[in-house]
Structures are given as C-alpha cells and as structure tokens.
Amino acid sequence: MKTDTREHILACGGRIIHHKGFTATGLQEILKAADVPKGSFYFYFKSKEAFGLALVDHYQSLFAVQLRPILTDATRPPLQRLARFFLWFRDYFAQEGYIKGCPIGNLTQELGDTNPMFREKLNTALENLIRGVAKQLRQAQDRGELRRDLSPEEMSRFIISAWQGALIRMKAAAGSEPLDNFQTIVFEVLLA
Amino acid sequence: MKTDTREHILACGGRIIHHKGFTATGLQEILKAADVPKGSFYFYFKSKEAFGLALVDHYQSLFAVQLRPILTDATRPPLQRLARFFLWFRDYFAQEGYIKGCPIGNLTQELGDTNPMFREKLNTALENLIRGVAKQLRQAQDRGELRRDLSPEEMSRFIISAWQGALIRMKAAAGSEPLDNFQTIVFEVLLA
Numbered sequence: 001m002k003t004d005t006r007e008h009i010l011a012c013g014g015r016i017i018h019h020k021g022f023t024a025t026g027l028q029e030i031l032k033a034a035d036v037p038k039g040s041f042y043f044y045f046k047s048k049e050a051f052g053l054a055l056v057d058h059y060q061s062l063f064a065v066q067l068r069p070i071l072t073d074a075t076r077p078p079l080q081r082l083a084r085f086f087l088w089f090r091d092y093f094a095q096e097g098y099i100k101g102c103p104i105g106n107l108t109q110e111l112g113d114t115n116p117m118f119r120e121k122l123n124t125a126l127e128n129l130i131r132g133v134a135k136q137l138r139q140a141q142d143r144g145e146l147r148r149d150l151s152p153e154e155m156s157r158f159i160i161s162a163w164q165g166a167l168i169r170m171k172a173a174a175g176s177e178p179l180d181n182f183q184t185i186v187f188e189v190l191l192a
Numbered sequence: 193m194k195t196d197t198r199e200h201i202l203a204c205g206g207r208i209i210h211h212k213g214f215t216a217t218g219l220q221e222i223l224k225a226a227d228v229p230k231g232s233f234y235f236y237f238k239s240k241e242a243f244g245l246a247l248v249d250h251y252q253s254l255f256a257v258q259l260r261p262i263l264t265d266a267t268r269p270p271l272q273r274l275a276r277f278f279l280w281f282r283d284y285f286a287q288e289g290y291i292k293g294c295p296i297g298n299l300t301q302e303l304g305d306t307n308p309m310f311r312e313k314l315n316t317a318l319e320n321l322i323r324g325v326a327k328q329l330r331q332a333q334d335r336g337e338l339r340r341d342l343s344p345e346e347m348s349r350f351i352i353s354a355w356q357g358a359l360i361r362m363k364a365a366a367g368s369e370p371l372d373n374f375q376t377i378v379f380e381v382l383l384a
Contacts, residue, residue, distance in 0.1 A: 021302055023216040099305040105360050109301045110213055112363030113291040123364035150381065157361075158354060158377040161370055165357030168297050169349075171304030172315035178353055185350040189342065190382060 006044040009034045010058040013051060018103050022052050022110055049117070052107065056121050059103045060128065071132065078139040079146065083187050085136075086163065090179045093167075098174055101167040104129075109168075130156045137191075146191060159186055198236045201226045202250040205243060210292050213302055214244050241309070244299065248313050251295045252320065263324065270331040271338065275379050277328075278355065282371045285359075290366055293359040296321075301360075322348045329383075338383060351378055 013030035027048055031038055045051040070084050093100070100106075104125045111118040134156035140146035162182055169178035205222035219240055223233055237243040262276050285292070292298075296317045303310040326348035332338035354374055361370035 019305060021213075021215060023213060024302075024306075101301065101305075105357075106301060108364045109293065109298060109360050110216075112360075112366075113211060113293075114216075119364060119366060123366075126361060126364050154373060154377065155381075157370070157373045161357035161361050161374060162350065162354040163357060164360045165297075165353035165355060168301050168304075168356045168360070169318060169353050172300045172311060172318050174304075174311060174315075178349070181346060181349045182353060185346065189347075 005036065005040065007058075009036060009041060009044060009051075010055060014055050014058060014103065017052070017055065018100050018106070022107060049115070052111075053117060053121055056104065056107065056118075056125055060125055071136065077143065077145055078136040079187065079191060082133065082136040082140075083183065085133075086179075086183060086186075090176070090183065093170060093179060094176060098170050098176060098179075101171055102164060105164040105167060126160065130160050133159055140191075155190070159190075162186065197228065197232065199250075201228060201233060201236060201243075202247060206247050206250060206295065209244070209247065210295050210298065214299060215302065241307070244303070245309060245313055248296065248299065248310075248317055252317055263328065269335065269337055270328040271379065271383060274325065274328045274332075275375065277325075278371075278375060278378075282368070282375065285362065285371060286368060290362050290368060290371075293363055294356060297356040297359060318352065322352050325351055332383075347382070351382075354378065 009030065012034035013025070016029055016033055017025045027038070027041070030051070031041060034041075041051070045054060067085055067088060070088055071081055073081055073084075076084070104122055107118060108122045108126070112122060113119075130153070134152040137146060137150075137152035137155055141148050141150075141152065162185075166178040166182040170176075201222065204226035205217070208221055208225055209217045219230070219233070222243070223230060226233075233243070237246060259277055259280060262280055263273055265273055265276075268276070296314055299310060300314040300318070304314060305311075322345070326344040329338060329342075329344035329347055333340050333342075333344065354377075358370040358374040362368075
C-alpha cells in the first residue's frame with residue numbers, strides 16, 4: 001500500500017513535469033493530480049527535489065519493463081531489435097501528439113547546469129542507455145552484421161545524442177519528421 | 193540609444209535565461225542584471241513572453257554575425273567550413289565550462305510543447321539552421337567531396353538533431369566528450 005501511494009504520486013506528478021518541466025510545475029499541482037494531502041507527499045519525499053530525483057529512477061524502471069522484451073527478443077537480429085526499440089518510442093510519441101520528449105533529456109536540459117545532484121543522476125541514466133545500445137551494436141558486429149571499424153561505444157554515444165536531439169526537434173516540428181529522419185539515417189545510412 | 197538599451201536588456205536577460213531557463217528566471221533578475229527599472233523593460237517588451245520571443249531573434253542575429261565569416265570562407269572547402277562552424281561552438285562551450293547549451297534548443301525543450309508562439313518561432317530558427325548546413329553539404333556534393341546518394345536536407349536535419357542532443361549530453365557529462373564524439377562521427381564516419 002505504501003509503495004502504491006509512492007508510485008501513484010510519482011506517476012501523476014511525473015506526467016505533469018514531463019509536459020511542463022520541473023520548475024514550472026508547482027507542488028500543489030502534483031498534490032492535486034495525485035489527490036493526496038501535502039503530508040502524504042512529504043512522508044515519501046523530503047522535498048520537491050527529492051521527488052524529482054526519484055522520478056529519474058521511476059522513468060528508468062518504467063522504460064526497462066516496457067523495453068526489455070524488445071531488446072532481448074532472440075528471434076530477431078540485434079540491429080532489428082535496436083530499430084524496434086526506437087520505433088516503440090516513435091509510436092509512444094505519435095500517440096501523445098509529438099510532445100513531451102524524453103523525461104531524462106528534459107530534466108538534463110532543465111537542471112543539468114544548475115543542480116549537481118540531478119546532473120550526476122541524469123548522467124548515469126544516459127550512460128545506462130548508451131551501454132544498452134552499445135551492447136546491441138557489439139552483438140551485430142559479432143554476427144558480422146555491422147562494419148567492424150566502428151567503435152560500438154562511440155557509435156552508441158552518437159546515436160543517443162541524435163535521439164535526444166530528434167526529440168528536441170520533434171517539439172519544434174510538432175510532427176513525426178525528426179523521428180522518421182532519425183530512424184532513416186541511423187538504420188539506412190549510419191549502421192547500413 | 194533606444195536600440196542600445198533594448199539590446200542591453202536582451203543581452204543581460206539572455207545570459208541568465210540561457211543558464212537557468214525561461215521559467216526559472218524572474219523579471220526582477222532580468223531588471224537587476226540589466227540595471228534598468230521595470231518601466232524601461234516594459235517600454236521595449238510588452239511582457240516577459242514578448243521578451244523571450246525577441247530573445248530568439250537576438251540569438252539568431254548574434255550567431256549569424258559570429259559565424260557568417262566561417263560559413264562563407266571561400267579559402268576552405270565546404271565540409272571544412274562546416275567542421276569549423278561546429279568547432280567554433282565547441283570552443284565557446286569549453287570557455288563556458290560545458291554548460292548552458294543551445295539557447296534555441298533550450299527554449300524549444302522548455303516551451304515548445306506549451307507555448308505555440310514560441311514553438312513556431314523556434315521551429316523557424318531550427319529550420320534556418322538546417323538550411324544553412326544543407327547548403328554546405330550541397331556544395332560539397334557539387335564539388336565531388338561528398339557522396340551523392342545522400343539528401344543534403346535529410347543529412348542536415350539529422351546533423352542538427354545530433355548537435356542538439358550532443359549539447360544535452362554535454363550538460364550531463366559536464367565535459368567535452370559529447371561534442372568531440374559529435375565532431376568525430378559526423379566528419380569521420382557520416383560525411384567521410
């Protein structure tokens with residue numbers, strides 16, 4: 001029950017912050033969305049900052065649960081798994097109307113410069129993502145399905161940059177072009 | 193004189209917003225940084241939103257003045273001009289301590305979803321940037337210095353995504369790795 005309330009506050013507050021940003025979201029909005037009194041919020045999170053930091057873990061777990069089946073699907077080759085990984089997000093954003101972007105990228109942009117605790121936690125989250133992508137690239141090389149003169153880690157770092165930037169451009173374009181462009185250039189040019 | 197004061201408020205306010213974000217920056221901070229009374233601010237800008245929109249133009253002009261000599265340098269081939277364009281920003285961020293990121297990208301991330309006027313203005317700014325990069329790629333193709341099976345516009349869109357995302361990752365990494373990675377993969381793999 002306790003865990004449920006905590007998760008409920010994270011899910012409801014996270015939805016608002018994902019859309020409006022951390023600073024622009026007031027505690028009252030989070031309480032109202034979660035329909036909990038202030039005392040309940042402070043029972044689980046000692047401050048709005050602590051809530052924001054917990055949100056980074058929350059999103060990482062959420063994505064891991066959703067995406068692990070795609071990334072470990074042994075019936076498909078690694079590059080196809082990777083393409084499906086990004087297409088899963090593309091479908092998600094299509095449903096949302098091409099808004100919100102990556103909650104990890106958003107918080108990095110908003111708080112990375114000004115809050116060292118956020119910066120470190122978000123850097124770890126991005127490094128985890130980079131490691132996950134690099135693993136697929138390494139497997140593709142081992143199977144002879146990707147040129148071997150590219151460093152999987154370097155390529156993965158670049159792909160995650162391109163992905164984060166595509167999500168920024170998506171907000172400006174208010175459409176699928178940046179995500180389609182990402183998918184085409186990464187899988188038909190860069191890794192082809 | 194009037195233009196000077198307006199530019200002065202944009203420069204001073206812009207510096208704070210570039211670092212802290214639009215929502216997190218109060219009008220009082222802008223007035224204090226520019227050392228002008230509230231009446232002076234409202235003489236030039238009818239609201240904080242109008243100030244933010246003017247800031248997009250301000251940054252575009254600023255970058256155009258700084259970067260036009262690099263992008264029109266006829267003594268260098270187009271891909272080298274393009275590499276120097278991004279290296280100019282790399283040097284800028286090195287001086288700043290790898291913080292702040294792209295003012296256009298930041299505002300897009302922060303306000304693109306929630307403010308249609310910002311979204312449209314920022315989309316135009318990003319499209320201008322894309323056009324500028326595509327122009328160099330097209331010239332490189334015309335000179336036989338870039339493979340012709342790539343669409344300059346599509347590649348340019350991807351490169352600007354990768355650049356915006358590298359600047360996001362820069363804030364998390366608090367170092368040059370994302371910018372170095374961008375430079376290496378774009379110019380030694382993607383356009384090589």
